[in-house]
Amino acid sequence: MEMKPEKLTQELEKACGTKLKSVILYGSAAAGDHAGKKSDYNVLVVVDELGIDTLNALAKPASAWAQAGNPAPLLFTEDRLTKATDVFPIELLDITECHKVLFGSDAVQGLEISTENLRLQIEHELRGALIRLRQSYLLTQGKTKAVAELMTGSLSTFLVLFRAALRLFEETVPQKKFQALEKLAGHLTFDASVFQTVQALKEGSRKAKDVDVPELFNNYLKTVECVIDAVDAHIQKENA
Template sequence: MDRANEITEQLRAIRNVESVVVYGPDEANLLIVTTDLEPATLRTLADPVRWWIKKTASWPRLFTAALIQDSLDVFPIEILELSQRRRVLYGNDPFVAVRIDHGALRIQCERELREKMMRLREAYVEHHGTYDLVDVSRQTFARIFRGCLVLFDMPVPTDDDDVIKALCARLDLDARPFFDGDFESYYRVLSATEARIDRLIVSKRRRYEAQ
């Protein structure tokens, strides 16, 4: 029995579990939707969650259906990440009614870009010449770029490298620094991306609907 089937069998036996979803390119990420998140319910998840962490080294995300909806305006990038590349193992699809507001998404994309750029500058001061900062930070920015592609009403590829290439093409920026390790060029492209998202105006009526 593979890990997806095994965790499904463990969780479906718990009364308060409503849905079990795996997501991500290798389905190593797990989301559990329960009727509530009270301590008594959380205790019932302990054994399956420990088993999953031992198998995947990945902590499951714990939600209620209401919490997913309540998080849309605060964590749209995270909900977007959870809703894409998902497979429902048990119960109803918790993302079938998800509608992500483009205004909230733009704000978080800008905030995340600014915060990650700040961290990148700090890391460069401390570690330049020690290890490849482009390589260790590329995936972090690709995650934000997924949200940026949604803002431009563009398809979001599965592969991180394709996400980077797609957004750079949309913004008429050179994607090569993300792959050749040239930090100064990489930094300039990221700065230009940050500026473009800062200036982007989106309609408050636009919504992203999970497929």
């Protein structure tokens, strides 16, 4: 059963009382890029402290939220959020640029986000995701349905990271992930239609039996590698 962010916010208010400082919706839903039941909601929750009593209070609404198919809320105190700006530039840049306050203060407004480590974080996240993708492929044993599900399951992660990679080439990036993908393809050499096909599989507008899944997965890998190489080259150029 779908659980809307507004319902989660109500439950968090009941559970935390005055400890709850802010609830912020971010990601595709805040950007107007939410795909209904095929997409999830991302929420940042700021409380005044994160000891075990607060975690226990958050556990019930967070569990219901996760059972509805959403990622667990991202938890911070105001102090910890401020101190995290240098190590989570991808996430916090995305949140600050596009978010909706559901409760309390706008905890991310005015955050000074260092982009010094942005390139390294992008490369680290992309390489890690690619390693996991290959590991997971081994477990599919090449079965068409499982490989298709592997691509649709990993698509959102790569699109988020590709949008972050676009920041290396442009100061302002589109909020919608596929618009960002097309712009990135203009700076690098890859076929964005690979990801559009995977999105069609995810949405159900195309079926795995109607697609050359092995070839699609091969191109999926190649495109991810292309972006990683470009990010790495950008780092080497900056450090030269």
